[in-house]
Amino acid sequence: MSTVVMEQRKKIHPHKFTLWVGIGSILMMFAGLTSAYIVKRNQANWLTFELPQLFWYSTAVIMLSSATIYMAGKAFREREMTKYRNLMVATLLLGVLFIVLQVLGFKQLWAIGVTLQSNVSYSFLYVIVGLHAIHVVGGVIALAVTLVKGFSKRTRSYDSVPVDLVSTYWHFVDILWIYLLIFLLMIR
C-alpha cells in the first residue's frame, strides 16, 4: 500500500483511525440487526431457542486467540520474531477453529429442527451469528496476510502498524462475539 508520506502532526496513525471508524460502522450493522431482532421478538410467532454447547467452546477459543495475538504484538515490539510468528500461527489456527466450531454448532441446531426457515427467531440467529463468522473470516485472511509478511520480510521492517491493525480488529471481533452471545442469551 503506497501511502503518500505525511508531514502532519504526530497523532494516532491514520490507518488505525480509519479502522476505528470502520469498527463503528460494523457495529451499526449489528445494532441494526439486533434492534430488528428486539422489535420482531415483541411481535407474534417467536420461538425461543437454546444455544448449542459448542458455542461455549468457540467462545473460549476466540478469547484465547485474543490473548495469543496480544502476546504476539508484544513479542513483535520486543523484536522476538520467532515467538511472534509462533503466536501468530497459533492465533490463526484458533481463528479457524472458532469458525469450524460455529459451523458445527449450526449443524447441531439444524439436526434438532432449529433450521434457517422454520421460525423467524432461528433465522435471526443464523443471520447474526453467520455475519459475525464472516467478519472473523475477514480477520483470518488479514492475519494470514500479516503472517506471510512476517515470514518473508527481514527484521529490517520495524513498522508495527499492520500488526496493531490486525490485533485491534481481532480483539473487536472477539468482543463483538461476546456481546452477541450475551445478547442472544439474555433476549431470546
Add this chain to the structure above:
Amino acid sequence: MSSVATLHGADVHGAHDTHHEHHHHETFITKYVFSQDHKMIAKQFLVTGMIWAIIGGLFSVIFRLQLGYPDSTFPWLEDFLGHWAKGGKLQPEFYYALVTMHGTILVFFVLTAGLSGTFANFLIPLQVGARDMASPFLNMLSYWFFFIASVIMFSSLFVQTGPASGGWTIYPPLSALGDASSGSKIGMDLWLVSMAMFIVSALLGGLNYITTILNMRTKGMSMTRLPLTVWALFFTAVLGVLSFPVLLSGAILLLFDRNLGTSFYLSDIVIAGKILPNEGGSAILFQHLFWFLGHPEVYIILLPAMGMSSEILSVNSRKPIFGYMAMVGSLFAIAILAFLVWAHHMFVTGLNPFLGSFFVLLTLLIAVPSAIKVFNWLTTLWRGNIRFTPGMLFAIGFVSLFISGGLTGIFLGNSALDLHLHDTYFVVAHFHIVMGVASFFGMFAGVYHWFPKMFGRYLNNTMAYIHFWVTIIGAYLIFWPMHYEGLAGMPRRYYEFSNWESFKMFGGLNEFISLVAMIVFAVQLLFVFNFFYSMFKGRKVTTTNPWGSNTLEWTTPINPGHGNWVGEIPEVHRGAYDYAKDGHEFIPQNVPVGADETSH
C-alpha cells in the same frame, strides 16, 4: 496577493524529493484507471456520475411522455425499448421499472456517489492541506466498488424480466416475492447485490473522508479554520458511515427472504388466491430499517451542496460567510436530527399516534438549523460585492430551491396533514425541489467553481448562463404545479390518470410539465457538451487563484500532480473567510497575520 501562491519556490523542491517518487512510475493504467490520486478518483466519480445522470434523466423523460401523452403512441419508442413499448406505448410494467430506476440512479449513483464521491475526494485533501487521502488504496477501492455496483445495476436494465420496479424504497412484500411482478424477479436480486457493492463503496469512501479530515490537516488548520465545504463533507461522511450499514442489514434480510425462504418481512398473506407458506414476518420492520438509512440519506445528498454553496457564496460576495460557527453548529444539529426523524416517512403505516407526534416534533425542529443556514446565506449576500459567475448563480439558485422546497417540508412533517398528502404529487414536488434539484444545483455550482482546478481550463460562460436560466425556470415550472396536483389528491407512481374523473382535469398540466421536462433535459446535455468541450478546448487558466479565493486548493500549481503541492504544504494562519478585511480584498489562509490587522 498574487505572489502568495508562489511562496514555495522550486528551491525547496530537492529537499522533498521523496514525496514525489511515484511520479516516475506512472503509466496510463496507474494514472487514469487504477489511480490512487484523490483528484483523479474524484474525476472518475464525476464522469461516472454524469453518465448515470444522463441515463436517469432520460428515464424520467420517457415516463413523462406516458404521463403527458397517455393517449398517444410513439413508434420510435418501440425501436428503442422493444417489447417494453409494444405498439409505441410504454407498458405499465416498464413504467414502474423506469420510475424505480430513476429514483435509485439519481438518489444513490448520482447525488451520493457522483456528488460526495466527486467533491469529498477532490476537495478534502486540497482544502485541509494533505497530499492525499489517509488511505489512497482504500480510496481507489471505493471507486472500483462503485464501478462494480454500476455495472451490475446497468446490466439489470437488460434482463428479460426487466430491472427492479417496486419503487426505489423496495418495500416488501412486493420486493420480497419473485412472483409479485416481473420487476421482482432477477432484476430485484441484481438491485440488492448492486446496492450491497454500492454500500461498500460508500463506507470505504466515508472512512477515508473522516480520517483525512480529523487526522491529516496541515499545520495551523484547526477545526475552526476549516472551510465549510470540509465541515459539510465531514458530517456527510459521518451520516453515511453510521446509516448505510443499517440499510445493508435490511438488504441482507431481504435477500434471505427472497432466496432462502426465511420470514423476516413475509407473513401468511394471501397472494393471487394462495396463502404464503411464511409465518410471522413484518413488512413494517423493513421500513424502519430502510428509513433509518433513508432519511439520513437525504442529508447525505444535501449537506455537500450546502457546504459548497456556502463557500461559493462567500467567495463571490467578497464577504466573510455570515456566522461561521452558527453554520457549523447548524450542520451538526441537522446531522443529529437526521437520525431521529425516520418514522415521518411512515405516518400512514399504522404507527402509534403518540410516537408519531414525537417524530413530528423532531421533524419540525429541523426547520431551526435550516432557517439559520438560510438566514446566514442571505446575510452573506447582503451588501456583498457580488460577482455573478455561473458557480455563484447556481449557489444562489440552491438557496432559492432550498427555501421553496423546505417550506413544503413543514407541511409534510405534520402527521395530520401528511395523512392527506402522503404518496401524492405534493411529496414528489417537495423532495424533488429540496433534495433533488437543490442538490443538483449545489453540484453544478461546485463543477463550475472548481472546474478550473480540476482541468486547468474554464467552462464556457455563455453555455453556462443558458444552462442556469433554463434549468432554474424549468425546475420551478415542472415541480411547482405538482403541488396543486398533490393537494387535489393525485397519487404518485400511477401509470395513467385519464381514467379518473377527478384527475382528468390535470391532463393539460401534465402535458405542460412533460414538455418542460424535455427542454430541461436537453439543456443538461448542453452542460455535458460544455463539460467535455471545455476539458480540451476551454479557455486556459493563467493564474493559480482565478476566483481570488482564500482556501488552500488555490495555492497549488494550476495543474497539480499527485501530492498536490510542489515543496512543502503551506501552513495555515487564519480562517477560510477573511474577505474584505482591513483594506484587503482577500487574505488566503496561508498568509501570516500581519501587524496592520486588527483581528483574524
